[in-house]
Amino acid sequence: MASNSDLGSEEFETFSSTSDVELLKRAWRNEKAAPEILQYEGALVERAKGQIELVEANIEDYVEDGTDPLIVSLYQMDLDRTQFLLRSYLRVRLLKIEKFMFHNLKSEEAESRLSEQEKVFAKRCADDLAKHFEESVLLKLPENYQSVLKQSLISETDDMVPEPHLDTFVVCKSNDFVSLNLYEEGESPETVEMERGDLYFIRYKIVKGAIESGKIDLI
Amino acid sequence: MAKYFDIDDILIEEEYVPVVFHKAANGVTIDPSAETNCVEQGSKVEVPFWLAQELHSRQAVSINLPACFNQKTRLEVQADAACVDLRSRCPYFYEFGCKLEPLVTDRTLGILLSTAFKIRYKETLTKVYTAAHITASKYLSFLTKEETNLYEAAHLSMAAFKKWRTGGPRFQRASILGRKRKDSSN
Amino acid sequence: MAGQTDPHISLFSPQEIEFMAEDELVEILPNMKMDPLNFISGDFGRFVPMMATKVPLWLAVALKRRGKCTFRPPSWLSVDNLTQILEAERESPSTFQALPFSYVEIARLLFDHARDDIPDMYMVRSLVEDIRDVRLHKLETNLGSFQGTSAVKISNVSAMEVNLVRPFVRRALEAFYKHDKPEADVDRDARSSSRQPREANNEPRRPLRQR
Numbered sequence: 001m002a003s004n005s006d007l008g009s010e011e012f013e014t015f016s017s018t019s020d021v022e023l024l025k026r027a028w029r030n031e032k033a034a035p036e037i038l039q040y041e042g043a044l045v046e047r048a049k050g051q052i053e054l055v056e057a058n059i060e061d062y063v064e065d066g067t068d069p070l071i072v073s074l075y076q077m078d079l080d081r082t083q084f085l086l087r088s089y090l091r092v093r094l095l096k097i098e099k100f101m102f103h104n105l106k107s108e109e110a111e112s113r114l115s116e117q118e119k120v121f122a123k124r125c126a127d128d129l130a131k132h133f134e135e136s137v138l139l140k141l142p143e144n145y146q147s148v149l150k151q152s153l154i155s156e157t158d159d160m161v162p163e164p165h166l167d168t169f170v171v172c173k174s175n176d177f178v179s180l181n182l183y184e185e186g187e188s189p190e191t192v193e194m195e196r197g198d199l200y201f202i203r204y205k206i207v208k209g210a211i212e213s214g215k216i217d218l219i
Numbered sequence: 220m221a222k223y224f225d226i227d228d229i230l231i232e233e234e235y236v237p238v239v240f241h242k243a244a245n246g247v248t249i250d251p252s253a254e255t256n257c258v259e260q261g262s263k264v265e266v267p268f269w270l271a272q273e274l275h276s277r278q279a280v281s282i283n284l285p286a287c288f289n290q291k292t293r294l295e296v297q298a299d300a301a302c303v304d305l306r307s308r309c310p311y312f313y314e315f316g317c318k319l320e321p322l323v324t325d326r327t328l329g330i331l332l333s334t335a336f337k338i339r340y341k342e343t344l345t346k347v348y349t350a351a352h353i354t355a356s357k358y359l360s361f362l363t364k365e366e367t368n369l370y371e372a373a374h375l376s377m378a379a380f381k382k383w384r385t386g387g388p389r390f391q392r393a394s395i396l397g398r399k400r401k402d403s404s405n
Numbered sequence: 406m407a408g409q410t411d412p413h414i415s416l417f418s419p420q421e422i423e424f425m426a427e428d429e430l431v432e433i434l435p436n437m438k439m440d441p442l443n444f445i446s447g448d449f450g451r452f453v454p455m456m457a458t459k460v461p462l463w464l465a466v467a468l469k470r471r472g473k474c475t476f477r478p479p480s481w482l483s484v485d486n487l488t489q490i491l492e493a494e495r496e497s498p499s500t501f502q503a504l505p506f507s508y509v510e511i512a513r514l515l516f517d518h519a520r521d522d523i524p525d526m527y528m529v530r531s532l533v534e535d536i537r538d539v540r541l542h543k544l545e546t547n548l549g550s551f552q553g554t555s556a557v558k559i560s561n562v563s564a565m566e567v568n569l570v571r572p573f574v575r576r577a578l579e580a581f582y583k584h585d586k587p588e589a590d591v592d593r594d595a596r597s598s599s600r601q602p603r604e605a606n607n608e609p610r611r612p613l614r615q616r
Contacts, residue, residue: 019445019446019447020445021428021445021446021447022428022446025425025428029417029425032416032417033416033417048445051445052445055445070439070471070473071439071442073467074442074464074467074468075442075444077463077464077467078442078444078445078446078464079445081424081427081446081463082445082446084424159223160223160224161223162222162223162224167579167582167583168575168579169574169575169578169579169582170575171559171567171571180556182555182556183555192555192556198558198560199558199559199560199561199562199567200556200557200558200559201556201557201559201574201575201578202555202556202557203555203556203578203582206555206556219564219567313580313583313584317583317584329584329585332584333581333584333585336580336581336584337581340577340580341548344545344548344573345545347573348541348542348545365576365580368576369573369576369577369580372572372573372575372576373570373572373573375572376416376568376569376570376571376572376573377569379418379419380419380565380568380569382419383418383419383420383423384419384513
């Protein structure tokens, strides 16, 4: 075996088709590492669920057939791993929804990234919390200060809504050659060029777009 | 808005800053020792940052640098930044400095902040990886709030890694897990 | 399964890093016959005694624990190669040698579960530990030279190493970025937009807290 082939199975990923488990792992990693909620991977989640159900049914059949317990336990382990990824992926998203509840609902961009069920969850959380605040505190305050989102009636924006911190730094690995603009408007232009496989500590805002297009993964 | 509920951000704005009034202000008792309830033009008063910021935006006052950024601190930072007890000067040294920077005329504040931080964070890092928690405690008492957070973050991460490295294999637990799915699937 | 991370900080626990590394492929020599396994994560086998085949680490460990195979340690995990790497790591103070991205986790899993399959196991283990320590020390000193910037390249640093320094580096880089770019612009905008003439009534003149 050439020593290069040991340097990571990722090298071969492009040649073989990427499995749903790999895609799920990528979605999970990105979601865990990103400060804001990312686009829901609906189709992928549905496929993963389908495969999990299929394997569960198969395992039941194996047990009935009296298949070698070793083989059954191996299928069970594979199933456990996929379920872990799926659960953890969905849970990280729920945590982010709870953390930035009002932001996720008021920002159209953020809301569009949620699944239908997540939207229902976010809405119910926000309604419950707002109701609780109103009953326990807000409605006892003078009229000008009763909003959950605004400091007072004259606030022009929803100035009490916590938002994700997008100027934070993340670790990323590029899947491709990418050239990224480092600075924001009004600053002297400077770019960073990443080769495939390069590893960077980088400000999240800079790679946000490249993560969405799949050119870069967070790790 | 991102920091609206951030307790540290609120506390930073409670820090006092010296201001000079450009206009007289009637009907206010900013200085409790004053005999009248008006502030005369040219008065020098210390007020919390949140108030100073507001008065400054209405051109009512000009803001001077608080004592924690004075010449003495600067000289000490230049001499040996890592050993300066910044916490006793201001637990929010950097964040408070960042908030003041756009409001004061002194253009060297930003440089002071970034030099001090860059030298001190290296020292903090060294302490995390080399010193035992206890021997580092004297050093830790000099750190600002953010520096302490930095130290704690690195310390926890290192502890988690050591625990993983010396801990037992994770594998035994795996086969139990599959059973639980039916309970949690809805 | 893998320890869930503290929900308040978005980083991975060492167990989660290990979980990811368990999908790396290793070569095993089965000592039994078994049909191919069609997993959700891919198809592996078939398994024929003494015929080398590649499987994910977790599967290799599971088979090994039941006495169904031996490992063929990856070629980088040899005394010769590791000795060379250790020397090179020591010689160059600021660059890192190329090792598998999950070398720390792979080595640990093999040391825990396949010690009898690794020639010169004790030597190999101590070399890996030395390499890891030298690299961690270098990583630490290199972090000390980070400047305020939006992107820092970290070539050849491994998964566990990155994860170990992440909480610290993230905060430090955030602070650099913030100090280099004070809140000036943002705050001035917020202020001017909230300060419009108001009729004299008991409405507050402006929001209680800026931001």
